[in-house]
Amino acid sequence: MTANLKKGIFISLEGIEGTGKTTQAKLLSERLSKEGYDVVLTKEPGGTVIGSRIREILLQPDHTEMSYLAELLLYNADRAQHLNEKILPAVNDGKIVITDRFTDSTIAYQGYGRGIDIGFLKSIDIIATGGIRPDLTILFDLDVETGLMRNKGANKVDRLELEDIEFHKKVREGYLKILEAEPERVKIVDASMQPEQIREKVWEIVGWRLKMS
Ligand code: TMP
Numbered sequence: 001m002t003a004n005l006k007k008g009i010f011i012s013l014e015g016i017e018g019t020g021k022t023t024q025a026k027l028l029s030e031r032l033s034k035e036g037y038d039v040v041l042t043k044e045p046g047g048t049v050i051g052s053r054i055r056e057i058l059l060q061p062d063h064t065e066m067s068y069l070a071e072l073l074l075y076n077a078d079r080a081q082h083l084n085e086k087i088l089p090a091v092n093d094g095k096i097v098i099t100d101r102f103t104d105s106t107i108a109y110q111g112y113g114r115g116i117d118i119g120f121l122k123s124i125d126i127i128a129t130g131g132i133r134p135d136l137t138i139l140f141d142l143d144v145e146t147g148l149m150r151n152k153g154a155n156k157v158d159r160l161e162l163e164d165i166e167f168h169k170k171v172r173e174g175y176l177k178i179l180e181a182e183p184e185r186v187k188i189v190d191a192s193m194q195p196e197q198i199r200e201k202v203w204e205i206v207g208w209r210l211k212m213s
Contacts (some may be wrong), residue, residue, distance in 0.1 A: 015140035018147030112174025
């Protein structure tokens with residue numbers, strides 16, 4: 001790999017709860033930095049100061065009265081701020097941006113999980129992002145039971161994680177449909193493998209994408 005990029009690269013990591021993608025995001029970022037790349041590691045919701053306030057509202061477990069529409073608009077508000085304040089300036093500056101979640105999360109969770117019309121979601125997305133998509137998306141795929149069990153072990157409880165198993169199954173199916181629709185952009189990683197194997201697979205995919213730049 002070479003550390004000279006003409007233009008930056010925008011990478012998103014996606015998946016249901018408990019796939020280990022946040023750990024893998026850190027490992028990838030560290031490895032790219034070691035190779036001499038300028039890397040920005042970020043996340044949604046909460047990649048900016050304003051976004052972290054929005055994240056608190058979204059994930060607070062006792063906000064049970066939140067309507068699906070308010071939830072959708074808050075994720076999009078977070079994304080609009082994130083894209084303009086952090087992602088686009090970095091990519092335009094030749095950096096590699098790795099975000100833990102982006103628009104595919106909204107399609108999977110609010111669309112397939114909540115059942116909001118996908119066409120409607122996409123029209124809101126155009127307002128929030130102008131339709132900008134990552135250059136590469138890595139989907140960490142795992143069966144829902146294993147993911148939720150791993151999450152319980154991590155003692156992590158937020159409002160979305162409190163949804164029942166059927167919700168999370170629909171989210172996973174949603175991700176697999178996104179993968180099927182956009183195989184050029186979205187690459188799947190089997191998150192049931194050992195962490196080192198996952199790390200190597202991610203590295204292989206990113207290396208392949210970097211060669212195209
Ligand atoms: P996480 O950062 O710990 O993965 O938590 C974010 C939660 O928010 C997770 O349950 C997925 C959910 N989410 C959505 O429902 N829609 C979205 O657009 C995004 C970015 C996240």
